[in-house]
Amino acid sequence: MTSSTGDRGFAMAERKGSWGLNGLIVAFAALILAALWATTLNQIAHDRMVTKAAARQQAADLARAFDARLAERIERIDHGLKHIRREMAGGPGLVPGRLAEFAKVVTDSALIQIAVFDAQGRLVDSTLPHAKGDNFSDRDYYLAHRNPSAGGAEDRLLIGRPALGRISQRWTLHFSRRIESAEDGFLGVLMIAIDPFAFSHLADDLPIGEEGAVSIVGSDRAIRMIHTRRDDPLRRGWIGRELPGDRPQFDPTRPTADVVRLHSTIDARPFMVAYRWMDNQPLIVLVHLSETEIFGRVNERAEFLLTAVTGMSGIILLFAAGLAVLGRRQHRARLDLAAANHLLRENERVLEQRVAERTVALERSNRHVHTLAYHDTLTGLPNRTLFADRAAHALRGGARDARKLAILFLDLDQFKTVNDTLGHPVGDELLVAVAGRIRQAVRPADTVARMGGDEFVVIAEGIASANDAAHVAERIMAAVGTPLSLGGRPLNISLSIGIAVFPDDGGDVPTLLKNADTAMYAAKTAGRNTARFFSAAMSMAAEQRLGMELALRRALERQEFTLVYQPKIALASGRLCGVEALLRWRHPERGWVPPAEFIPFAEEIGLIEQLGAWVLDQACRAIAGWDDTRFGPLSIAVNVAAAQVNRGDLAAVVDGLTRQHRIDPGRLEIEVTETAVIADTDRALATLNRLRSLGVAVALDDFGTGYSSLMYLRRLDIDTIKIDRSFLMNAHVDSRDGEIVRLIIRMAQTLHLSVVAEGVETEEHVAFLKDAGCDMIQGYLVARPMPLADLQDWIAAGHSAGSRPPPKLTLVSR
Structure with missing residues (x-):
């Protein structure tokens, strides 16, 4: 009985000891599992926190970049609205047919329509086919401008809700301004309709992911535009619809810019929204980054980590159970635990490495977004946005410390010629090279920005006087003026610089920039490759320049140009052998405008090609309408500008006009100057050779005034040379000018070319030219320029006799 009791006591002690050992094993296992799971869950939470912070910053930077691009696009549209409104205010008022002359100002590629409505909402004019008088008084933009106190549209740009255009039948976004006068008050509304889908291109290069989106929403909660990386008809179908009013961006108590977590109104997916x-x-700019994409990698790592930890937990539990049941296998259990700990550490190392890689990628993406928002992608210089920020900061510092600073507006001379002749890739290389030279020429503290195209701006801070700004301009011109080689060709580049000084020339950035731009145009006018300081007189000159450009363009539309003709005669026989026609412009207010004033200006603003095409058309029309029976056959020589020879397809234009008017190309002659040939020799020679192949004759005008007359005379296949009037003025009394004229005539005779002397005004001129052997003469001694009808009377009065060579009509655009 005692033995039995002892056995039971031993058994109880053994069980107690077994339970104590099992308790220790369970406690130890629980401690390990708690530490393992705490570490794992803490790592997962840390990864999500880091990823979330990086995504919030990226979303905010993307919203800022898109906001800057959208603001610039809207500013260009509003500039067009203001310009058209000013032009209309200076005319007869709201009358049909005026928009066509102003529509060229608005160059936005997404333009659908420009329209004007009167005070009753009736359509007055539109750039699209329409029915005059259609009523649009129910449109939101009309109502807002009609009742400014209710709609808040008192003389400001109004951007309406997307609507289906009644005329265009396309989804449009209306940009409008109120038209009014001090006397009559509200007169109507000027509206520009833009394709809302075109704003999507502003976000094409923003890294928003496959599921992300960029949208524009108005304060009225209506969606103006939605951009997605992939085609998403469901989201695009929401354009024009309203978002719920409880969204954070509509809460007036919240900041004007923030990043929040939202579920999509469209498909309820979670997004990080800036x-x-x-x-x-x-307007509100919204950037949606999909949480699925943001946390995709983190979730994958978390799932991997949880799976590993779960496995490790199972191993630990099995190990603990085996230890409790089979104490003899403690050594093996310790080995398994060590292996499990090693695997866990390896997994942690892999996870830490992947998180570090993701962090580096996010930082690189953030830097790229910042660069896109504030720097020019071609040259790496600060862009317009960063320039405005630095300029405002510099002005605040200058005003605080009573220091001067200068804004230098730089524009490359003849950059368009480089692009047209050598191609845009070479033009881009030139811009990059010039940007580097400008940076090297200024001080490290100065800001150099590219404003677009071939325009640059320099902010020179801390200058003592205007002379310091002039020294900066001189260093820049010297650096840029050093010859360089691009595209296998040596190039000599120059700059025109305008300078505005703070506070003398303006107290804010827009005013200083505008005045510096005005001074730059004054430098262009002064001959280029120079610098000019702004003055009040320049502002008036800029307005006059704009007025001249508008007047020239209207003159072409209103047929204000005309031609007058000056006869030419054969010196040997005295018979008529041609006429020269000169271009004249009768301005409705100024009267006759001198050709020397408007022809160079037309070349400068790029209108000379259109004007030259009009001259060619009038020449062919004159030939087609000429009465050969009464006056004899007529051939016409047209003086063309360098731009027509080197940029346009002159031969194709001539061929088309001769076919259109059904005339013989042999009755047309083209006159070119040496300047036109020197500008782009290969292209000019190809153009003239093609004209010759059509049967058109070619003459070299103003011979002897260029730099390479003999060389190009040798290379050109021409019929006639014209001696410039400057050689004839003193040829009969000055031995040097006389010998030059005789030499030109002898050389032309040797080459079997005809010679025409211009500017013959006295009998002494005639005697000298006849003795020198000249073929033809023209000038006031023969006849003054006259209209075509008077020319026919002049011929009928006896200045055309017998059989003679076909008379030549030369249309001169200068």
Whole structure:
């Protein structure tokens, strides 16, 4: 009985010891599992926190970049609205047919329509086919401008809700301004309709992911535009619809720019959303980054880690159970635990490495987004946005410390010629090279920005006087003026620079920039490759320049140009052998405008090609309408500009006009100057050779005034040379000018070319030219320029006799 009791006591002690050992094993296993799971869950939470912070910053930077691009696009549209409104205010008022002359100002590629409505909402004019008088008084933009107190549209840009255009039948976004006068008050509304889908291109290069989106929403909660990386008809179908009013971006108590977590109104998916109210417009820019994509990698790592930890937990539990049941296998259990710990550490190392890689990728993406928002992608210089920020900061510092600073507006001379002749890739290389030279020429503290195209701006801070700004301009011109080689060709580049000084020439950035731009145009006018300081007189000159450009363009549309003709005669026989026609412009207010004033200006603003085409058309029309029976056959020589020879397809234009008017190309002659040939020799020679192949004659005008007359005379296949009037003025009394004229005539005779002397005004001129052997003469001694009808009377009065060579009509655009 005692033995039995002892056995039971031993058994109880053994069980107690077994339970104590099992308790220790369970406690130890629980401690390990708790530590393992705490570490794992803490790592997962840390990864999500880091990823979330990086995504919030990226979304905010993307919203800021898109906001800057959208603001610039809206500013260009509003500039067009203001310009058209000013032009209309200076005319007869709201009358049909005027928009066509102003529509060229608005160059936005997404333009659908420009329209004007009167005070009753009736359509007055439109750039699309329409029915006059259609009523649009129910449109939101009309109502807002008609009742400014209710709609808040008192003389400001209004951006309406997307609507299906009644005329265009396309989804449009209306940009409008109120038209009014001090006497009559509200007169109507000027509206520009833009394709809302075109704004999507502003976000093409933003890294928003496959599921992300960029949208524009108005303060009225209506969606103006939605951009997605892939085609998403479901989201695009929401354009024009309203978002719920409880969204954070509509809460007036919240910041104007923030990043929040939202579920999509369209498909309820979670997004990280950065919203940003625009500074000057009741619009909100929203950037949606999909949480699925943001946390995709993190979730994959978390799933991997949880799977590994779960496995490790199972191993630990099995190990603990085996230890409790089979104490003899403690050594093996310790080995398994060590292996499990090693695997866990390896997994942690792999996870830490992947998180570090993701962090580096996010930082690189953030830097790229920042560069896109504030720097020019071609040259790496600060862009317009960063320039405005630095300029405002510099002005605040200058005003605080009573220091001067200068804004230098730089524009490359003849950059368009480089692009047209050598191609845009070479033009881009030139811009990069010039940007580098400008940076090297200024001080490290100065800001160099590219404003677009071939325009650059320099902010020179801390100058003592205007002379310091002039020294900066001189260093820049010297650096840029050093010859360089691009595209296998040596290039000599120059700059025109305009300078505005703070505070003398303006107290804010827009005013200083505008005045510096005005001074730059004054430098262009002064002959280029120079610098000019702004003055009040320049502002008036800029307005006059704009007025001249508009007047020239209207003159072409209103047929204000005309031609007058000056006869030419054969010196040997005295018979008529041709006429020269000169271009004249009768301005409705100024009267006759001198050709020397408007022809060079037309070349400068790029209108000379259109004007030259009009001259060619009038020449062919004159030939087609000429009465050969009464007056004899007529051939016409047209003086063309360098731009027609080197940029346009002159031969194709001539061929088309001769076919259109059904005339013989042999009755047309083209006159070119040496300047036109020197500008782009290969292209000019190819153009003239093609004209010759059509049967058109070619003459070299103003011979002897260029730099390479003999060389190009040798290379050109021409019929006639014209001696410039400057050689004839003193040829009969000055031995040097006389010998030059005789030499030109002898050389032309040797080459079997005809010679025409211009500017013959006295009998002494005639006697000298006849003795020198000249073929033809023209000038006031023969006849003054006259209209075509008077020319026919002049011929009928006896100045055309017998059989004679076909008379030549030369249309001169200068």
